[in-house]
Amino acid sequence: MALKSKIIISVFLSLTYLSVIAQQKEVFYKVSENPLYKNSSIPTEQRIEDLLQRMTLEEKVLQMTQWTYGTNANENNIEDKMNEVRPEIGSLLYRSDSPKFRNQIQKKAMEDSRLGIPIIFAFDVIHGYRTIFPIPLAQACTWDTELVKRSCAVAAKESHSAGIDWTFSPMLDVARDLRWGRVAEAYGEDPYANSVFGVAAVQGYQGNSLADKYTIAACLKHYIGYSLSEGGRDYQYTDVSGQTLWETFMPPFEAGIKAGAATVMSGFNDITGTPATANYYTLTDVLKNQWKHDGFVVSDWESIENLIPQGVAKDRKEAAYKCVMAGLEMDMKSDVYLENLPLLVSEGKVPIETIDEAVRRILRLKFKLGLFDNPYVEELPDNERYLQPEFLELAENVAAETMVLLKNENSILPLNRMVKNIAVIGPMANDSLHIMGSWEGIGKSDDAETLLEGIQKEFGNKANINYAKGCDFDGLDSLGFAKARIAAEKSEIIILCIGEKRQWSGESGSRSNISLPAIQEELVAELSNLNKPIVLVISSGRPNELSRIHSKVDAIIEIWQPGLRGGSALAGILSGRTNPSAKLAITFPLTSGQQPMYYNRRQSSRPIYGQYRDVSKDPLYDFGHGLSFTEYKYGEIQLSDTIIDKSQTLIAEIEIENTGKFDGKETMLWFISDPVANISRPIKELKYFEKKSIKAGEKMVYSFEIVPERDLSYPDNTGKRHLEAGDFYLQVGNKKVKFELVD
Ligand code: GLC
Numbered sequence: 001m002a003l004k005s006k007i008i009i010s011v012f013l014s015l016t017y018l019s020v021i022a023q024q025k026e027v028f029y030k031v032s033e034n035p036l037y038k039n040s041s042i043p044t045e046q047r048i049e050d051l052l053q054r055m056t057l058e059e060k061v062l063q064m065t066q067w068t069y070g071t072n073a074n075e076n077n078i079e080d081k082m083n084e085v086r087p088e089i090g091s092l093l094y095r096s097d098s099p100k101f102r103n104q105i106q107k108k109a110m111e112d113s114r115l116g117i118p119i120i121f122a123f124d125v126i127h128g129y130r131t132i133f134p135i136p137l138a139q140a141c142t143w144d145t146e147l148v149k150r151s152c153a154v155a156a157k158e159s160h161s162a163g164i165d166w167t168f169s170p171m172l173d174v175a176r177d178l179r180w181g182r183v184a185e186a187y188g189e190d191p192y193a194n195s196v197f198g199v200a201a202v203q204g205y206q207g208n209s210l211a212d213k214y215t216i217a218a219c220l221k222h223y224i225g226y227s228l229s230e231g232g233r234d235y236q237y238t239d240v241s242g243q244t245l246w247e248t249f250m251p252p253f254e255a256g257i258k259a260g261a262a263t264v265m266s267g268f269n270d271i272t273g274t275p276a277t278a279n280y281y282t283l284t285d286v287l288k289n290q291w292k293h294d295g296f297v298v299s300d301w302e303s304i305e306n307l308i309p310q311g312v313a314k315d316r317k318e319a320a321y322k323c324v325m326a327g328l329e330m331d332m333k334s335d336v337y338l339e340n341l342p343l344l345v346s347e348g349k350v351p352i353e354t355i356d357e358a359v360r361r362i363l364r365l366k367f368k369l370g371l372f373d374n375p376y377v378e379e380l381p382d383n384e385r386y387l388q389p390e391f392l393e394l395a396e397n398v399a400a401e402t403m404v405l406l407k408n409e410n411s412i413l414p415l416n417r418m419v420k421n422i423a424v425i426g427p428m429a430n431d432s433l434h435i436m437g438s439w440e441g442i443g444k445s446d447d448a449e450t451l452l453e454g455i456q457k458e459f460g461n462k463a464n465i466n467y468a469k470g471c472d473f474d475g476l477d478s479l480g481f482a483k484a485r486i487a488a489e490k491s492e493i494i495i496l497c498i499g500e501k502r503q504w505s506g507e508s509g510s511r512s513n514i515s516l517p518a519i520q521e522e523l524v525a526e527l528s529n530l531n532k533p534i535v536l537v538i539s540s541g542r543p544n545e546l547s548r549i550h551s552k553v554d555a556i557i558e559i560w561q562p563g564l565r566g567g568s569a570l571a572g573i574l575s576g577r578t579n580p581s582a583k584l585a586i587t588f589p590l591t592s593g594q595q596p597m598y599y600n601r602r603q604s605s606r607p608i609y610g611q612y613r614d615v616s617k618d619p620l621y622d623f624g625h626g627l628s629f630t631e632y633k634y635g636e637i638q639l640s641d642t643i644i645d646k647s648q649t650l651i652a653e654i655e656i657e658n659t660g661k662f663d664g665k666e667t668m669l670w671f672i673s674d675p676v677a678n679i680s681r682p683i684k685e686l687k688y689f690e691k692k693s694i695k696a697g698e699k700m701v702y703s704f705e706i707v708p709e710r711d712l713s714y715p716d717n718t719g720k721r722h723l724e725a726g727d728f729y730l731q732v733g734n735k736k737v738k739f740e741l742v743d
Pocket of ligand 1: 124221300
């Protein structure tokens with residue numbers, strides 16, 4: 001063929017190829033004026049499918065990617081560079097609190113991208129956003145789900161006004177070892193308590209509809225078994241038996257999913273060898289196939305990439321493959337999906353259907369949040385969005401109900417009105433930073449009232465307040481003890497405020513010893529030599545070891561990390577304005593060496609033997625312990641029957657009388673024991689709780705309806721529930737009754 005002809009043919013073929021490509025791109029890039037997915041009158045699932053079929057593979061994988069935006073103050077996750085945000089990115093972990101700035105970024109997504117898919121802005125709203133509430137462990141000690149729900153609703157309102165659509169909360173990691181700092185972030189050591197408070201948090205964040213103004217999507221974390229981190233060292237291997245998985249860790253997540261939680265976050269841990277982030281059984285078999293969750297799972301910070309150090313992926317590509325095939329939809333921060341999924345799909349290793357299902361779930365939340373139809377937030381000034389008086393009042397009320405009166409020898413509390421000189425001493429007394437705890441949102445220490453300020457406000461015109469810091473939180477410098485002694489010698493009573501710095505608990509806040517630093521214990525010892533009554537106030541993210549100091553003081557109040565209004569809340573208890581009602585949602589051990597120690601443990605095979613020979617077998621304060629200024633007289637438990645079959649319910653009632661001088665609030669914690677079963681059971685398990693106000697001199701009846709299938713059954717290591725006839729015990733307070741379940 002003549003050269004000339006060849007040239008003509010090749011030019012013709014090239015032009016044809018280019019026109020085909022152009023037409024394809026025309027198909028891809030042609031988005032009709034009003035595509036179906038942008039029509040808010042169309043059902044969400046139709047909008048999703050219409051959008052999905054328009055998306056390129058790269059656009060889909062970008063939706064499965066979360067970047068951080070702004071400086072991330074979480075010192076465990078250093079991220080200070082601002083990624084140049086691609087308008088097609090699925091989500092941003094967003095650390096600015098400017099709605100204007102957030103809208104600017106969202107505008108890029110809506111207008112500079114081909115399909116105009118809104119970004120979902122996320123942030124760790126854990127116990128408040130700008131109005132900081134007590135840490136979740138503290139909130140559990142209120143035994144008041146309404147307070148938890150209301151505090152989450154305030155957090156949702158403040159964060160949404162800043163442009164946040166999605167929080168990484170509630171954390172539902174049932175506490176098992178206090179050396180693990182993150183016990184501060186969940187609702188204590190009981191699965192039922194974590195279930196009930198987790199549901200309250202989801203309801204507080206999500207309200208009645210995710211599309212409602214001021215609601216944000218919840219995220220149940222860290223799915224699952226993370227709190228078993230070996231030795232209490234964070235991010236470690238967790239050996240989670242099927243039995244433990246189903247009786248301890250699954251219940252709060254199942255309850256949260258059934259309550260409509262929008263998303264889940266996988267944990268850093270590997271679940272007995274299979275990382276939570278690549279665990280098909282938990283992520284797909286249980287979460288999606290059994291529980292029918294229609295939302296999505298986001299990895300924890302770079303935990304897809306972490307499969308490499310965990311020894312289950314040789315490289316990022318294998319990590320991407322294992323996680324996406326297990327059912328992990330969104331990659332937080334590591335870009336492993338962005339870099340590898342297109343290749344894995346083109347190689348035929350990852351079916352496009354897998355990608356589509358992941359993107360479908362992500363788009364579903366964006367539609368549910370109303371982001372396609374209302375992508376922007378109001379740009380109101382800070383003073384209209386944050387720290388509203390009613391928010392701060394709630395913060396104080398919640399704090400007051402979290403503070404546990406552990407000891408009150410000779411009823412030195414509430415302070416006698418005749419007291420005219422009060423010493424307020426200790427490193428926590430005038431602190432406004434650590435008192436907020438970890439994960440303090442965008443809380444500012446300038447907004448936090450110190451314990452000293454609260455006490456001065458409460459007693460200022462009635463007593464002289466003599467303050468001395470005494471010492472730092474740690475270190476060896478005891479030079480401040482002299483001034484502390486002087487302040488104490490001028491006073492009739494000492495309020496001694498000690499505790500933890502906020503990063504001593506929370507993420508990566510692992511400690512081999514849960515005592516407070518020696519310098520703080522020395523300050524207690526020094527002041528106890530003055531023979532003046534001491535009220536020990538502890539602010540911490542976990543129960544601390546008090547074995548050397550608890551006997552040196554007359555009263556002990558665990559105030560946890562109370563947030564912005566702990567000062568007034570504590571002062572109200574000291575003055576008697578508030579009658580303390582909190583009860584421990586976590587066991588308070590005597591020594592660090594007793595860890596792990598929790599109330600719902602198995603009975604030993606030789607109960608009398610085998611205990612520690614160097615310390616008591618008992619904790620310092622039990623789960624459920626908490627004193628009041630008043631006295632309650634417990635009647636006997638009344639049962640509607642003593643024998644029931646599996647189809648019947650059993651009504652239990654108990655009458656409580658407030659025989660003291662103070663009005664109060666009393667919580668009934670109802671426990672069930674099943675002493676003989678085919679799979680051994682914990683010595684007792686919390687099955688219901690209720691808190692009621694009882695005025696001085698009044699009586700109140702509390703009741704609990706026992707439903708056998710719900711309250712007397714137990715799961716095996718596959719989650720299958722078993723209900724076995726036999727004797728059961730019901731316990732509330734120190735009252736205990738027996739009943740029988742027959743076939
Ligand atoms: C973390 C935490 C997780 C948090 C996430 C985003 O490392 O484990 O709880 O939500 O990063 O900040």
